[in-house]
Structures are given as C-alpha cells and as structure tokens.
Amino acid sequence: MNFRLTRRDSLKALLGGTAALAIGQAAGLTATKIGGDFTLISGAGSNVLLYTSADGSLLVDGGSPGESAELLKLIAEQTGNKPVKVLFNTHWHYESTGSNEALGKAGAKIVAHENTKLWLGAENDMHWTGKVFSPVPKIARPSETFYTTKKMEFGGQQIEAGYMLQAHTDSDIYVHFPQAKLLMVGDVVSPGRYPDLDWSTGGWITGMVEGQRALLAVAKDDTRIVAGTGGVMTKADLQAHFDKLLAIRDGMVKLFRQGKGADEMQADGLTKEYDAQWGDPKQFLHNAYHGMWGHVREVGGIV
Numbered sequence: 001m002n003f004r005l006t007r008r009d010s011l012k013a014l015l016g017g018t019a020a021l022a023i024g025q026a027a028g029l030t031a032t033k034i035g036g037d038f039t040l041i042s043g044a045g046s047n048v049l050l051y052t053s054a055d056g057s058l059l060v061d062g063g064s065p066g067e068s069a070e071l072l073k074l075i076a077e078q079t080g081n082k083p084v085k086v087l088f089n090t091h092w093h094y095e096s097t098g099s100n101e102a103l104g105k106a107g108a109k110i111v112a113h114e115n116t117k118l119w120l121g122a123e124n125d126m127h128w129t130g131k132v133f134s135p136v137p138k139i140a141r142p143s144e145t146f147y148t149t150k151k152m153e154f155g156g157q158q159i160e161a162g163y164m165l166q167a168h169t170d171s172d173i174y175v176h177f178p179q180a181k182l183l184m185v186g187d188v189v190s191p192g193r194y195p196d197l198d199w200s201t202g203g204w205i206t207g208m209v210e211g212q213r214a215l216l217a218v219a220k221d222d223t224r225i226v227a228g229t230g231g232v233m234t235k236a237d238l239q240a241h242f243d244k245l246l247a248i249r250d251g252m253v254k255l256f257r258q259g260k261g262a263d264e265m266q267a268d269g270l271t272k273e274y275d276a277q278w279g280d281p282k283q284f285l286h287n288a289y290h291g292m293w294g295h296v297r298e299v300g301g302i303v
Ligand SMILES: [Zn+2]
Pocket: 001, 002, 091, 093, 095, 168, 187, 228
C-alpha cells in the first residue's frame, strides 16, 4: 500500500540528487536508467526495478493491476521484447503484485515470502481501508517462496533476498544485488512521508524499525536503495529516515504506556517536528497505535 505520486512529483524525486537519465515514458510511467543494466520504473502504483540481461529480464515488483498492461508494454520496449523470467514481490500488496497474473501466465517464476503467497490466496479484509481483497488466481500466486533468506543467480548477478519479519506487513522482503550495489526494499521504507503500517496483515511500528535496522546492516556506504515509492536513496538517507522513525517509536511507546490514544499522541506533539516534511500523521498514528495493541506485552503494557 502506498500513496500515488503525481507524475511531476515522481519525476522530481527520481531526478533530484541522482545522475539518472529518464529514457522512456508511457501513460504516466517513467523509466530511468540507474546504472548497469538496471532501470527504475515509476508511476505504476509502486516502483518497479528492471534488470535486463542476455538471458532475459528480472523485475522486483510489478505495479498495480490497472497499470500492468502499460508497464509490461514499456518493459518490452526497454528490453527489446526479452521475456521477463523472474519476478520478485517485495510483499503481497496489490500495488506490488499487479503483474503477477500476466507474468505468471507468460511463464515467469514469481519469488516471494511464503506469507505473500498465503495472503494472495485468501480473502483479505484490510480493515483500516475498508477494502476486501479476493484471492487471486493460482497462476498469479508466487511459485517459489522462502521463509528467511534466499540466494540465487540471474544473468550474471548474485541476488540475496531476506525476510523482514513483521514490518509494513508480515510478508516484506528486501532484494539485494551486491555486485550492482542496489537494494530494493519495498514499502518498509517510505521516503518523504509517514509509513503505512498495514496492521491488518501484521505490520507494526517496532517491526518496521527492526526491518530498517536489518536493511542498514545489509547496505554498504555506497549502496543505492530503492523503496516502493520515491527516488533512489543513499545509505545516509536511510539512516536519517530510520533515526526519525526510531525517535517517533520511542516517544509513542512512552505515551502508549500512559494510556494515551493516537489522537492524544498527535495533540501532545509527538510528530510535530516531522509533519512539515512527512505530511499529515493521523493515519500513521492510528495504524501504529492499533498495531501496538497486537504486541502489548512487547511494548511493556499499560502502566
Ligand atoms: Zn505496500
């Protein structure tokens, strides 16, 4: 789940601060070369990372179902019609898994955490949005799942994927390309805005803090980091994002233990110094608060 950026915003975010070059555009989608044979495509509902090799191409995330046809058309243009052989899903949300059906039918291997497969195969009530998702067809579910870590090789790139426990959801993985120094992290990081904590499928704030801590351990100083939204981040950007989230979490635990609710936390000024940069904290605070109740013993209870 993430908020759609306008095309102007995503272009600005993509081009600001990086030496990237926009090389293709179609129906609100923007393809930007980010070094080597990697392309970042924005505007499809979530960021999509494309790797092209002589053996075919690999994607991390596939945008929303409604954007899939345009996205796959753009990818075909970018790769000279090379088949997409492997698709990673960073988590189960439809903004990331919207090309699963088309690519599954075309014979791509779909790699994800086991929980992504479980959520996509079940009716799923996302209480905080009022949306109910139906199971996707079997061909659209991941064909290769893992629980903790996975290593593979594709088109000359070593790939290391790892599970981030309960963070944005309970199905989040990162996908790391150490040779290219690229790390795709999905919605566990939300550059420039408050994160979405999807408590209806296991997301919660301390899990997200720990997920980001795991990412900081994987990233090297010169690793480029791509989240589900926004432009390319440096490790220093991720560290700054983490520091803010950690400060909010620590403040929140204190207020939670005093029996304060989400609106009282906002009124107390918990997020005041971050609102100018990250926007309206209301939904974030409500989701974070709700998620804490699922972990009340870890938080330390109400005193
Ligand atoms: Zn998401």
